[in-house]
Amino acid sequence: MDRAVARHRGLTAGVALAAVPLAFLAVFFAWPVAAIVRLGVGQGGVGDALVDGDTWGLVGFTLAQAAASTLVAVAAGLPVAFLLARVPGSGVVRAAVLVPFVLPTVVVGLAFKALLPGGGPVAIVLANAFFNVAVVARTVGGLWAHLDRRAEEAARSLGASRLRAFTSVTLPALTPALGSAAAIVFLFCATSFGVVLLLGGSDYRTLETEIYLRTVELLDLPGAAALSLVQFVAVVSVLVIGAVARRKREGALRLRGRVEALRRPVGGEWFAAAAGYAVVALLAIPIVTLVLRSFEGGFAGYRALSGTGYRGSLSVTGFEAALNSVRVATDATLLALLLGVSASVALVVLGRSRVRPGVVESLDTALMLPLGVSAVTVGFGYLVTLDALPGDLRTSGALVPLAQALVVAPLVVRTLLPVLRSVDERLRQAAASLGAGPWRVWREVDIPLAGRSLLAAAAFGYVVALGEFGATSFLVRPDTATLPVVVGRLVGRPGELNNQMAYAACTLLMLVTVAIALLVERLRVRGVGEF
Known part of the structure; x- marks a missing residue:
C-alpha cells in the first residue's frame, strides 16, 4: 500500500x-x-507546393548534404572518440573538440568562406561536419570508455587481428551510441541555417533557407507552410530513431561491467590515436584562418x-x-x-x-x-x-x-x-x-x-x-x-x-x-x- x-x-x-x-x-x-x-x-497553396518539382529538389539536396555531412562527421569523430575513451590525458582534446560545436553558425560559415571562397556543396558538407564532430566524439567516446575490454581481448587471444576484433566485437557494442549520435548530427545538418546561408548563396538552398526566403523576401506563406510540413515530418522521424537508439544506449550503460584504467595505446592502436590527433589539428585550421583574416587590415x-x-x-x-x-x-x-x-x-x-x-x-x-x-x-x-x-x-x-x-x-x-x-x-x-x-x-x-x-x-x-x-x-x-x-x-x-x-x-x-x-x-x- x-x-x-x-x-x-x-x-x-x-x-x-x-x-x-x-x-x-x-x-x-x-x-x-x-x-x-x-x-x-x-490559402490553398500547400498542394501546389508539394507537387512542385523544385520543392522535391530542395528536399533531395537537404537530405543529401545532411547525409554526407553525417558520414564525414562520423568518420572524423570515431578516432577522436578513441582518444577520449582509451588514451590518458585527453582533457585538452575533450575541450578542443567541444569548441567547434558551440561556435555560432555564422562564425563557422564565415571561417569556411575564408578557407574556401567559392562555397558550394563541398564547403557546406565540411562546415556542417566540422560543427558536429564533437557530437560523435563525445557521445561515442562516453560509451566506449565504459565497454569491458575483456571481450575484445578474448577475440584477440583466439587469433583475430585488432581490426577484426574491433569490427566484430567493439563496433557492434558501439552501435547504440553511433545511432544516437548520427541521428542528432543528421537533424542538426538538415536544419542548418547560418552555414548554408553563407556558403550556399542563391545556388544551393536547403529547406531551412528556402523557408526563410519564401517567408521574408517572397512572402509566399503557402509555400513556406508546405516546406515546414515536410521538414516537420522529417524531424519527427529522426527524433524517433534517436530516442530508440538513446534508450538502448542508456540500457547498455546500466548493464556495463567495471571500468578499467586508461592505458597508453599499443600496436595498431597508435594508428587510431594518430588519426584522432590529426582530426583535432584539422579542426583548428578554419578557426586559425578566421583569426588571421581579422588582422589582415591591422586593427x-x-x-x-x-x-x-x-x-x-x-x-x-x-x-x-x-x-x-x-x-x-x-x-x-x-x-x-x-x-x-x-x-x-x-x-x-x-x-x-x-x-x-x-x-x-x-x-x-x-x-x-x-x-x-x-x-x-x-x-x-x-x-x-x-x-x-x-x-x-x-x-x-x-x-x-x-x-x-x-x-x-x-x-x-x-x-x-x-x-x-x-x-x-x-x-x-x-x-x-x-x-x-x-x-x-x-x-x-x-x-x-x-x-x-x-x-x-x-x-x-x-x-x-x-x-x-x-x-x-x-x-x-x-x-x-x-x-x-x-x-x-x-x-x-x-x-x-x-x-x-x-x-x-x-x-x-x-x-x-x-x-x-x-x-x-x-x-x-x-x-x-x-x-
Whole structure:
C-alpha cells in the first residue's frame, strides 16, 4: 500500500512538473507553428507546393548534404572518440573538440568562406561536419570508455587481428551510441541555417533557407507552410530513431561491467590515436584562418567595430551588439534552465513511477521538437499570433529570449537527464529508509550529484544562446541586434572594411565562446557521454 501511495504521489508530482514546459511549448511553439501551417493551408497553396518539382529538389539536396555531412562527421569523430575513451590525458582534446560545436553558425560559415571562397556543396558538407564532430566524439567516446575490454581481448587471444576484433566485437557494442549520435548530427545538418546561408548563396538552398526566403523576401506563406510540413515530418522521424537508439544506449550503460584504467595505446592502436590527433589539428585550421583574416587590415576592423569614428549603416556598434548578446543570452538561459530542469525532473519522476515507457519517450521527443523545426517558421508565427496575449509581445524585447529558450531548453534536458537517470537508486532508498520524504531525497541526493551537470548545462546553453542566429536574425530589431546578427549583416555588404569588421566580430565572439566552453569542460560530469 505504501508503495502504491508513493507511486501515485510520484506520478502526480511528475505530471505537475511536466505541465510547466508543456504549457510553454504549447503557447510559444505549437501555437505559432500551427498558425503558420493553418494560414498556408487556408490559402490553398500547400498542394501546389508539394507537387512542385523544385520543392522535391530542395528536399533531395537537404537530405543529401545532411547525409554526407553525417558520414564525414562520423568518420572524423570515431578516432577522436578513441582518444577520449582509451588514451590518458585527453582533457585538452575533450575541450578542443567541444569548441567547434558551440561556435555560432555564422562564425563557422564565415571561417569556411575564408578557407574556401567559392562555397558550394563541398564547403557546406565540411562546415556542417566540422560543427558536429564533437557530437560523435563525445557521445561515442562516453560509451566506449565504459565497454569491458575483456571481450575484445578474448577475440584477440583466439587469433583475430585488432581490426577484426574491433569490427566484430567493439563496433557492434558501439552501435547504440553511433545511432544516437548520427541521428542528432543528421537533424542538426538538415536544419542548418547560418552555414548554408553563407556558403550556399542563391545556388544551393536547403529547406531551412528556402523557408526563410519564401517567408521574408517572397512572402509566399503557402509555400513556406508546405516546406515546414515536410521538414516537420522529417524531424519527427529522426527524433524517433534517436530516442530508440538513446534508450538502448542508456540500457547498455546500466548493464556495463567495471571500468578499467586508461592505458597508453599499443600496436595498431597508435594508428587510431594518430588519426584522432590529426582530426583535432584539422579542426583548428578554419578557426586559425578566421583569426588571421581579422588582422589582415591591422586593427582597422576592431576599431571600426568599437565605433571609433565609424558606425556605417549599422544601428549599433560592436560593443552595443555584444551587450545585447549578453543580455539576451542571459535571459534565454535562465528561462531555459527553468524549463529544462522541470522537464528533466518530470521525465525521471514519471519513469520511476512506472509510467509506460512510450509515454515518457513521447514527452522526451516532444521536448526535442524545437531543435528541428524552422526558426523562421516559429518567428513568423510569433508575429502572427502573439498579439492575442496581454501586452502584445510582438513589440517586446522578450521576444528573442523566448525564441532562444526554445532552442536551449532541449540541450539542457539532454545534458541533465542522463545524470539524473544514472543516480544510484540505492542511495535514494537509503535516504528514504532514514525518514526523508520524496522532496528531501531529491534535495539531499539527486541535486548534489547533478549539481555540476546543472552548471555545465547552464554554461553550455549560454554559449548556444550567445551565438543563436536563425530566430534572432528574423525577430531582432535593428537597434537591439546581437553580434551574430551584426556578422550576418556585415557579410552581405560590399567593402573591405565591412569584411574586416565581420571577421573581427567573429573573433571576439569566438573568444567568449571558447572561454565558456572551457568552463563547460571543467564542470562536466565524468563518465557521462552526453553533453
